[in-house]
Amino acid sequence: MEKVLHHNNWGLDTNPKGELTVGNFSTVDLAKEYGTPLHVLNELRLEETARKFRENIRTVYAGKTSVHYAFKCNSIPAVIRILRSAGLKAEVMSEFELDLALHMGYEGEEIIVNGPCKTDSFLHKCLDKEVRLIIVDSLDELQGLNQICVAEGRDADILLRINPDYIPKGMNSGSATGSRKGCAFGLDLKGGEVSICVNLLKEMKHIHFHGFHFHIGTGIRDPRDYSRALRCLAQLCSIARTAGLAIRIVDIGGGFASMTTRELTNGELLFYQGFERLPSGVKHDKYPTFEDFAREISNTILHYFPMDELPELLYEPGRCIVSPNQFLLLTVHRVKERPGVRKWLITDGGLGTVTLPTFYEYHEVLLCNDAFRPRTEKVTIIGPVCFASDIVYRNKLMPRIYPEEVLAVMDSGAYFTSMESSFGFPRPAIVSVNRSSHYLIRRAEHFKDMICRDFFSNQISEEVHHEICGH
Ligand SMILES: Cc1ncc(COP(=O)(O)O)c(C=O)c1O
Structure with missing residues (x-):
């Protein structure tokens, strides 16, 4: 039943x-x-959820933490206003979202920028607005950003997005953003792309490297999935150390499940879309809290960094806050x-x-x-x-x-x-x-x-168009 x-x-x-x-x-x-x-x-429950998330992240970690809300999840301005007042910063993936963040009163230093398709004009805008971090998704993007910075004598602060090739158990292929084969996001850790970028960074005087980012998918219900993905940190630390770069920031992305909905697994999707068998709903009466996630992640970070070199931890939640x-x-x-x-x-x-x-x-x-x-x-x-x-x-x-x-x-x-x-x-x-x-x-x-975005002057006079659309 x-x-x-x-x-x-x-x-x-x-x-x-x-x-x-x-x-x-x-x-x-x-x-x-x-x-x-x-x-x-x-609205009251939304604000309470956001504050609780931020509080839980902060109390279990000895280092600095920041929560950057993922605008893509729900970019209704009234929602963003509430989240901003609860102390959440911004994570954006497009020029539209960057404009929205600025419009909502965020300063550049509160905004981090993600996304696989940052055009040159978008990168220019990120530099103009002095965003806190550009999270570089590819070798090509790193080189493009460097060219802009060199040509214009400007500086950029970056993280490198890593593809850890880790798929949380049961996650469907459409959501598995940390899969090497299944999606293009991030630099290929296994294929050596991260080492190549890190070596290039040594020569890039205008690009300031601060650390690594990954985002392994959405609807994650098991905190241990984050520690499993964080295992790649050992390798990353040694790559950075060899190149003489310090890791000051680790950004673990978003992905925390909403406990009142759930993603379908690949098998369930197949049966549902192919044979109309709708699987059952949310099964767990007991589910991990924000604190459980935060504790697991903090403990794993402590495993890789000495206390006096703890990196700042960045979180980019969307779903678990607004859903x-x-x-x-x-x-x-x-x-x-x-x-x-x-x-x-x-x-x-x-x-x-x-x-x-x-x-x-x-x-x-x-x-x-x-x-x-x-x-x-x-x-x-x-x-x-x-x-x-x-x-x-x-x-x-x-x-x-x-x-x-x-x-x-x-x-x-x-x-x-x-x-x-x-x-x-x-x-x-x-x-x-x-x-x-x-x-x-x-x-x-x-x-x-x-x-009102349409031009149909063959069928309709300009006056009528103006009357309907006001321009
Ligand atoms: C880079 C990045 N960060 C954060 C998120 C937010 O994920 P979620 O809504 O699952 O927390 C996404 C979602 O796609 C993302 O791509």
Whole structure:
């Protein structure tokens, strides 16, 4: 039998009508007032999660620590504002994210820059804005950055991103960013690319090396995965030492799981996408805390560095901070049944528009208007797009559901809003909730937003275009 987490796991409650509530507000009322699809952000819980993460990292390590929130995970400005006030710095991977970080008030020295495709113009901008660290992803990028610095007499502070060729047990191939064969990220440790870069660095007078970075994937539930990946530090330390370089910073990336969702394994993905067998949900009642992760990582670092040479530890969490603190409301508009074949719940959001991560992750789906109705039938929950794969979940065990009832996809804080699309439908609004109020932090897209990048002067006069788009 499928195991369903209790709504308390997300800090939700119920009212006397049996409706799910967040803060003091009924999710059904929120859906009515703002319309669906609608993301709901639990702002107090988000702030608390971020502070706790930072606190736990700090208390278990004798050296310096910094937490750089991975903007890619959820770049809603109101979310970033909360995380910034909780003391998290920024990790960005594109010019857009860099602009956003600066716009949100971050100083260059609080920003680190990742990503495999840093163009020359992006690197220029990073130097102009004096970002704290550029995390170099390839030999080619290192040489390109050096050329810019030499030509313009500028300096850059860098880490080298390493591909440790380590895949946490059970992680699907799409998430395994530390795999040598499976993805292009980072310098190939086994192939000797790291040694080549380190040797080049000796001659690069404008490039200042501070240490190493890796990011081994997402949805990691076992703290020991970090120590296993950190084993490559022994080799890195000796490469750096031989070249006369000190390791002052070790950046262990992000990847910490949200304990209320989970990534599907390769096998589960195969069975689910190929044979429609949806695996069961989150299995563990007991799961590692931030402190467990932090302690394991700190102890492993202590193993490789003497106390008086402890490097600064950088963390780049995304998912574990934001995921459990936002969810997505969908309305079931139609119910369709082909007896003996299948029953569909037709909602206003699926992976074609707003739930892309449900393709490869397990998320719980709750009934908002009757939280305790028993789960009695398997249904396929789909979205509104004319696209056979516009599905939330196939064969999901749910209560009997009727048109106009409201579902909550738990949780939607990580990578949902980042990856949503306007495939035939406007992108949804986001509302933020605290104990005493709720308010829009992003309005839904309008027709105008969906069309104002287009030039269609053959069909329409300039005045009409101006009237629709305002430019
Ligand atoms: C370099 C880097 N750091 C941090 C993260 C954040 O990962 P997560 O959301 O799993 O914590 C990512 C995600 O892709 C990443 O690529």
